[in-house]
Amino acid sequence: xxxxxSLIVGVALLLLLMAAATKGWLASRQSEPRxxxxxxxxxxxxxxxxxxxxxxxxxxxxxxxxxxxxIERLFEQERKRVALVWVRQTSAxxxxxxxxxxxxxxxxxxxxxxxxxNIFAQFLMLMGVCGILSVAIQIAGPLWLGDLAHxxxxxxxxxxxxQESFQAGVLANTGEAGxx
Amino acid sequence: xxxxxxxxxxxxxxxDVPDRAVTVEEAYDDLSRRSLSRISGDLARLIYLASTRDYxxxxxxxxxxxxxxxxxxxxxxxxxxHRQIFCRISGYSLEELVREVELYVSSSLQSREEVLRVWQKxxxxxxxxxxxxxxxxxxxxxxxxxxxxAILRGRPKPRAxxxxxx
Numbered sequence: 001x002x003x004x005x006s007l008i009v010g011v012a013l014l015l016l017l018m019a020a021a022t023k024g025w026l027a028s029r030q031s032e033p034r035x036x037x038x039x040x041x042x043x044x045x046x047x048x049x050x051x052x053x054x055x056x057x058x059x060x061x062x063x064x065x066x067x068x069x070x071i072e073r074l075f076e077q078e079r080k081r082v083a084l085v086w087v088r089q090t091s092a093x094x095x096x097x098x099x100x101x102x103x104x105x106x107x108x109x110x111x112x113x114x115x116x117x118n119i120f121a122q123f124l125m126l127m128g129v130c131g132i133l134s135v136a137i138q139i140a141g142p143l144w145l146g147d148l149a150h151x152x153x154x155x156x157x158x159x160x161x162x163q164e165s166f167q168a169g170v171l172a173n174t175g176e177a178g179x180x
Numbered sequence: 181x182x183x184x185x186x187x188x189x190x191x192x193x194x195x196d197v198p199d200r201a202v203t204v205e206e207a208y209d210d211l212s213r214r215s216l217s218r219i220s221g222d223l224a225r226l227i228y229l230a231s232t233r234d235y236x237x238x239x240x241x242x243x244x245x246x247x248x249x250x251x252x253x254x255x256x257x258x259x260x261x262h263r264q265i266f267c268r269i270s271g272y273s274l275e276e277l278v279r280e281v282e283l284y285v286s287s288s289l290q291s292r293e294e295v296l297r298v299w300q301k302x303x304x305x306x307x308x309x310x311x312x313x314x315x316x317x318x319x320x321x322x323x324x325x326x327x328x329x330a331i332l333r334g335r336p337k338p339r340a341x342x343x344x345x346x
């Protein structure tokens with residue numbers, strides 16, 4: 001009996017969580033219907049300090065010290081919006097990197113299976129982390145998610161570097177083949 | 181070759197345009213020394229630099245600097261300075277940015293309250309973003325200025341400005 005009631009509570013909590021996530025997701029879709037083109041075309045990489053600033057509690061403590069409810073609400077709303085832009089930009093950037101990588105692999109004749117698996121696994125993990133971050137930011141705001149955001153940033157940099165070294169290898173091989 | 185131009189401080193000066201190749205760094209140093217160092221606060225510097233950019237072409241223009249160096253060099257130096265100041269401001273904590281905005285609105289000829297009201301309404305600081313800046317960083321800047329304005333509107337005018345004016 002106790003097990004059944006625990007199961008019911010668990011399912012109810014899960015449904016509640018899913019409803020909150022869906023509501024947040026729909027709200028974000030309404031305010032910003034789709035990813036702006038400029039977010040996709042990130043011409044300049046996001047500086048590392050950005051994550052520290054958006055996901056840190058320093059500014060929040062300053063705002064809380066002002067003891068003004070309206071400013072606190074505005075702060076939460078604004079930080080949430082900026083953090084979501086960053087998450088969308090990071091996942092768009094990684095999708096672009098993986099797309100470029102797929103194009104490069106078509107030109108490459110000596111593919112390494114382990115490298116390909118590594119890139120694909122990191123890509124999947126990063127997309128998963130971005131998805132979790134997106135939902136968690138909608139529900140709880142970015143201030144509690146600093147560690148996860150730093151992890152996502154490091155992972156995105158690693159994927160980009162792997163692709164860069166792969167691309168350099170492909171170009172070097174193409175050059176050697178051309179000169180031979 | 182001698183050119184006349186109006187300097188940033190309003191004086192009309194005669195300048196020798198150098199024939200040798202000048203670098204963007206030299207023009208940047210000149211801009212920092214002659215113009216930017218005379219402006220109080222990074223936000224005011226940012227607004228000033230953004231105002232030297234043509235809305236239609238995105239090209240920066242500063243007659244004085246162009247006369248001393250060349251129009252292309254001046255354009256690049258202004259762009260470099262604009263990006264650097266923007267990056268510096270983007271790294272400010274919200275508390276530091278509130279001080280910058282306070283310094284900027286207090287040094288305006290218009291009343292503080294009026295400037296705050298108009299800035300909240302028209303959001304002119306959006307035009308101060310450099311071209312091709314990272315979108316998330318641009319959003320953070322806009323968001324922080326919006327917050328700073330809301331904070332300042334709810335706060336009485338300080339008696340004396342103790343903010344840094346470097």
